Amino acid sequence: MEQIGILEGREKQIFEKKEGAAAFDISCEKTSLSGSVSQRACVFCGSRVVLYPVADALHLVHGPIGCAAYTWDIRGSVSSGPELHRLSFSTDLQEMDVIYGGEKKLYLSLIELIEKFSPKAAFIYSTCIIGLIGDDIDAVCRKVQQETGIPVLPVHSEGFKGTKKDGYKAACTALMKLVGTGPIEDISPYSINILGEFNLAGEAWIIRKYYEEMGIEVVSTMTGDGRVGAVRRAHGAKLNVVQCSGSMTSLAKDMEEKYGIPYIRVSYFGIEDMAAALYDVAKHFPDRPEIMEKAREIVSREVKTLYPELQKFKQALSGKKAAIYVGGAFKTFSLIKALRSVGMSVVLAGSQTGNKDDYLALKEMCDEGTVIVDDSNPVELSKFILEKEADLLIGGVKERPIAFKLGVAFCDHNHERKIPLAGFEGMYNFILEVYQSVLSPVWQFAPRKGGSL
Amino acid sequence: MAVRSAQRRLTVKHAKTATQNACKLCNPLGACLAFRGIEQCVPFLHGSQGCATYIRRYLISHYKEPIDIASSNFNEETAVFGGSHNLKLGLKNVTQQYMPEVIGIATTCLSETIGDDVKGILREYRKQTAADSGAPVLIHASTPSYQGSHIDGFHAAVRATLEALAEKGAPDSSVNLFPNMVSPADLRHMQEILDDFRLPSMILPDYSKTLDGGPWAEYHRIPPGGTATAAIARSASAIGSIEFGSTLEASKSGAGWLESKFGVPRYHLPLPIGIRESDRFFELLETLCRKPRPEKYQDERRRLVDAYADGHKYIFGKTAVLYGEEDLVISMAAFLREIGVRPVLCASGGKSGLMKAKLGELVGDLEGEGMKVRDGVDFSDIEDETELLRPDLIIGNSKGYTMSRKSRIPLIRIGFPIHDRFGGQRLHHLGYRGTQELFDRIVNTVIEGRQNDSEIGYTYL
């Protein structure tokens, strides 16, 4: 078989946990190596992830057509009302615009689109080219804001100016400009914002339902099923509950600094973490013990129905090996625990954008022999899947064909999925999907499992 | 009065600035697709990471195959000081990790705008690596997206490939086929036809295996398949090049280049969809090899004529909105006229400026036929027109689904991308066989609609 090597300059982004391994010093948070086929996207992508689900805002991508065309309706973020976010708007710059500047086109586009769609706010994403031709998008946004009376917010997301994480930050900066501009008088003292939850396949609704059942008011979900009006009132909440390490912690920090709202980090994947997400919020409101009581009630009710179901899968899945490669490292923790609960082990754990602390924590919780990677690529992923004989890969669209070519099961855990995996019911869906892919009879024909070539 | 105001309400506003739901993609996507059709080739985008990743994702969602596209990963310094260092490092790393025979480099808007002299950088790089054994051939296509769309990137990559690889050799009896952006199934069908004519041939690009291949027993850095570089080299010695695509001009095309540089005659045809255009293609093959077509294809044609007869009543007088790449739209429109369906709108996000004229050449009096032609449009325009025209059918890629859902007019999926159905890579469009498949699907869509709408629910139709 072909020997698969690791690129010079990438060795430090890979670590294998084993006896006598060198001290843990994974290198991460770097821009991708030139010529490696990184699975990452760009700054713009990060901003789109965070802001995209705001359903009553106009999202205008300022640049040539590609950046907008490739992000048209690709995410599974759903809305209970307006669906403006599902349309793709671009200034579609042409050669003359690149030469003479795109400000005028941006201005006209904004005026025209705001008139046509009456959005509650507009986000203007600048893409790579804008960073070069030097359009003053801030000035255009100010002007349009004045003329139309709605917030028009520039998002500085030029693709080459950093990584996806910088895109998260740029998006949070834009959101922060909205926060604090709405009325908060009638908000309950037992209230939260849900941050970093994008309502893929309706997940935010599941989470929201739990909290509301506990007697807590959810002021805003950012940004799943998001509304400009709710974001504007977000400073009225008493606690920010932040999911996923990367995408929206910076907004939580800014809100803590400016409005004194504390935040906690949670995850909604898997039984343990989901339960902790409810308890941790309840703990924040000790003067109302009913909240904690209710949380306990929810957890025991849900686990009672879920547990026996999971046992059925456990028998079939015990001993199977999984490889995980997802966007943020925080999600990896939950996935490892969730897989363990049905007897599966994890042989590869990696992410596009984890930081040192994430990877350190990951190392602590992984078994011997597990490989940890940062910003990996198809060649490496294949190498480790084969070497470690994984039965399952968890990743996104770009990772899927690698698994299938090699006869390995696959579960989509990215922003494009259409099945909710969060919450207790999500845990059931997740394990069901894993089971359906791992146990499918089609693999008998895969050459690596004894099928003919 | 009421009528007039209704009319006014329904007039489609043409002047607009922003593009809403584009009916086109960007040039580097087309270039990457073409490079994927060269054997042992890695597509490489000179620009920032995002473009490469988005394009991969977009292509994977249609082809369901691994598609590795490298990138030179611009950062802020690169954008200021130029991409030379990143490009060279990227090429070195791709060479090390993939050991390719060819690297197909396409520029993005970013590297085009900062004005990187890619040709010059590659010259330098070649000099530096001249001593290395196994140094890959470097092909460079200039593909700024603010000029044209994905189809232009596709043709630019094909032409650049020939410029880099074609060499004059001893004349042989082979033909070149430049099929345009068609499905892997179409490519396989074309190969089969040429083989059955016993014509030695080269099809460029050929992603029939690389983007629709079998399972792997072991890891492949680059999926097997694609046009061999040796075959591309020999293309300059062929007896002729057949090139599909009504709006594809010789000055931009692969066959055009071979003709002007090496005198290889260019036979330029519309995409062979429908009986008439397929006839033209087969007649050309017959002339080129001076023998009649194999009986198998005459049989395919006979079955198709027979099917036209069997199905004609279901579809006569039906109207359709048709969109996609200009060349696909033109040939599809000609086919629809052949079977009595009227394409009341022929739309494309592309803008070669030739669509209307070329369409007129194939179908005659467009206005008389009630056919509206619009280029450079987006899906909001097409949707507005659809509201007005209320056609019976919508024919085009997946991206018209929203409009089909809203208007409750069935969508027949053809071309690229097909993101919401399975098997887009295995759809046929070309030749008698492709036409047969299209015809069956159109007739069945109409029948299904009738059956669903019927109160009785006939089981015979």
Ligand code: SF4
């Ligand atoms: S910058 Fe240009 S090449 Fe990149 S995605 Fe946008 S349009 Fe395509």
Ligand code: SF4
């Ligand atoms: S042009 Fe820049 S912003 Fe747009 S997709 Fe490419 S890297 Fe991202």
